[in-house]
Amino acid sequence: MLEFIQIHDQDNVAVALRDYKQGETLAWGAQQEQQCVELAEDVARGHKIALQDIPEGGHVLKYGYPIGHAIQPIQAGQHVHTHNTKTNLTGVEEYTYKPKPAPHIYEQESRTFQGFRRKDGRVGIRNELWIVPTVGCVNGIAELILNRFKQEVGDISPFENALVLKHNYGCSQLGDDHAHTRTILIDAVKHANAGGVLVLGLGCENNEMKEFKEAIGEYDAERVKFLLSQEVSDEVEEGVRLLHEIFAAVQEDRREAVPLSELNIGLKCGGSDGLSGITANPLLGRLSDYMAAQGGTTVLTEVPEMFGAETIL
Structure with a gap:
């Protein structure tokens, strides 16, 4: 040893x-x-x-x-x-990246994973039901809607999970701040792991539902529904009804074999210690090399962890 x-x-x-x-x-x-x-x-x-x-x-x-x-x-x-x-790091370093051949070369293989193919061709690794509030004011209402829906249906299969994507934004935001919030929420609505989405608004927030829907572009109307609380007499009852419509549309959802070339894996820094560089990091590097050889993708999401290694990573 x-x-x-x-x-x-x-x-x-x-x-x-x-x-x-x-x-x-x-x-x-x-x-x-x-x-x-x-x-x-x-x-x-x-x-x-x-x-x-x-x-x-x-x-x-x-x-x-x-x-x-x-x-x-x-x-x-x-x-x-x-x-x-x-450290050798001082100020701004000018360098040119000159990659060397990877020491571990992987051949392309006909490997697959079990995913959910969406109507637009994208693939999810999960099949979940999400309520996406356009504003934090309706977080509580969203929970009431989801809880009543789960009580009524019991088994939510083929959904594997159901949750509210709570946040505290969407009201009194301006400029880029408002735009970034809307972009993040739209990305959630269109995420391939969401088998169904209820977009829930209040009706008076500056993250207006009309503009929100226009920014989404094309979407699957059977799986993405919209509700403004101030436009109905009982938003909980109406929200549950819309979730039942979504639920009916997903009953035939099943996992299927999907080529690894369509798999995207996000990598995030864990609890770095003196052994990370000889255990987890090389393992994820090998995985990334293998995925690239299959046409797949890995994304390193915490770029501060690259400091000092820009010339070699």
């Missing part, structure tokens, strides 16, 4: 996979060319150990790339951390 890892053979640091005590020895390389270093101090799991002397100002190499530089001389076997290392 590995107790430490030198990620790239050019790295001058290794990552401890367990807690190390001063005086313990690290050995690596082939038997004929084996190298050893004795730990000069305790090093905790997930932290870096210098495999060779690093002069002041010298690069600290991890993943085969400089991740920073030594701010004081570091001896082989010492703990490499923020007390003796500093």
Whole structure:
């Protein structure tokens, strides 16, 4: 079992996979060319150990790339951390990305996933019923509508889930702020994971239903319904009626085999620690390489996590 890892053979640091005590020895390389270093101090799991002397100002190499530089001389076997290392990032860096061939090349395969094909050709990985409020004022009404509907139908299949996409916006917003809210809500209405949507408004918000519907463009009228509370005498009763109409339209929904080329996967930063870069990140990188080879897509959604790696990612 590995107790430490030198990620790239050019790295001058290794990552401890367990807690190390001063005086313990690290050995690596082939038997004929084996190298050893004795730990000069305790090093905790997930932290870096210098495999060779690093002069002041010298690069600290991890993943085969400089991740920073030594701010004081570091001896082989010492703990490499923020007390003796500093980032190389300063100001604005000009660079040109020159990709290298991926070390793991995947061939295209005839692989599929089980998804829900929508009328417009898009594919969802879920089949859910959503109430999308145009304004936060109707969040409570939306909950009443959805709860009564679920009580009346009992089993909501083939819907796999039913929920209100609550938010606190849509009223007294101006300019780009208002436009961004409307765009996000429209994207939700048209999302492929939504098998049915009730768009619920109040009637006096500046996120007006008429403009909202025009901005949506084409939609499946059997699965997307609209309701303004102030235009009916009992918005709960009318909302439940519309949900029943949607429910009737989805009864034949079934999963079907869909090529991986139509799958989009969003990647999000998790709880980063000293081991993320040698566990989760490489795994997601391999997955992204594989998906790209199949014509699919992965999207890295938290770009601040790229800082310092722009030239290699």
